[in-house]
Amino acid sequence: MSWPLFLSTDLFFVFGFGGVFRKCRTTSLNLSSPDLFFLLEALIVSQPTQDPLQGVWMKIERAQTHLNNLRVEVEAFHGRKPYRIIADNSSEPGKILFRVKIIECVPAGWSAIIGDIIHNLRSSLDLLATALVVANGGNPKTAYFPFAKIPGDIGARVNERMRGASPKAMKFARRLKPHPGGNEALWMLHSLDLLDKHRSIIPVGAAHRSVNPDLASNVPTKGEAEEITKLWEAMRSFLKERPIFLRPADRQFPMQDGAVLFSCPTPEPGQPKPEPQFIFEVAFGEGQVVDGEPVVETLKNFVKLAERITKIAQRHFF
Secondary structure (H helix, E strand, O other): OOOEEEEEEHHHHHHOOOOOOOOOOEEEEEEEEEHHHHHHHHHHHHHHOOOOOHHHHHHHHHHHHHHHHHHHHHHHHOOOOOOEEEEEOOOOEEEEEEEEEEEEOOOOOHHHHHHHHHHHHHHHHHHHHHHHHHHOOOHHHOOOOOOOHHHHHHHHHHHHHOOOOOOOHHHHHHHHOOOOOOOOOHHHHHHHHHHHHOOOOOOEEOOOOOOEHHHHOOOOOOOOOOHHHHHHHHHHHHHHHOOEEHHHHHHHHOOOOOOOOEEEEOOOOOOOOOOEEEEEEEEEEEOOOOOOHHHHHHHHHHHHHHHHHHHHHHHHOO
């Protein structure tokens, strides 16, 4: 017995998968029953099986895309030299105060981009927890990635949030230690996501990261003998070629216009004036679990963390 078959460019819809039929040009062929069933089986087998972690990876990739764009904007911002250093010789006798002059503020719109990155990564964890529950035949409607404010509560939170997952998957979630004093990076990510939801934006600002105090300027220019003078010259050259950047105890965050970033004694007559160098960065705002930490580097670590957790789960549970 032969069966009339209408082929189109969209075989998925022609055969009714999804219950939708699309109007398109067709070609009529007569196939015998064995031929038809063989074709149907080939089409069904050729349909790609959806990756149970597809949604997880999509969220992580979206976060990475936002981060790449943010990194470009931050580099362009620093390239415009938004800060200038002014040497103040008059405010304190016997001292030079190096003050910062802010020419351009950190764009406020970056807070929204940062919030998108954090929320995508946090959502990827919820989707991962859901996939672990579904993989064991559980109900995905109540599945969320578990977090606990107190370390001793994590067991109960895992049982509540991942009900239906396998015992092995629950043990995996507990061993991630998503609570204060455990996996601090995970807890920071969760806390920033909550902050973004409740305050609408995550504050960011400029921070003073490090300073090269220009140690070469402290080296004497002349010695008691010619050999000593040559030694001082060699030391100055060495220090100029290999600057040493130090992270100050007071990083001046958030950095204010006119703030003193560094001070040193006024040089003796004949000594060169110090020319310290400063490195600035964009950092998270005050009152947060990542207060003052560099934005781009911190977000990069969050992305790596989400990728690492997902890869481990993929290897052991899917």
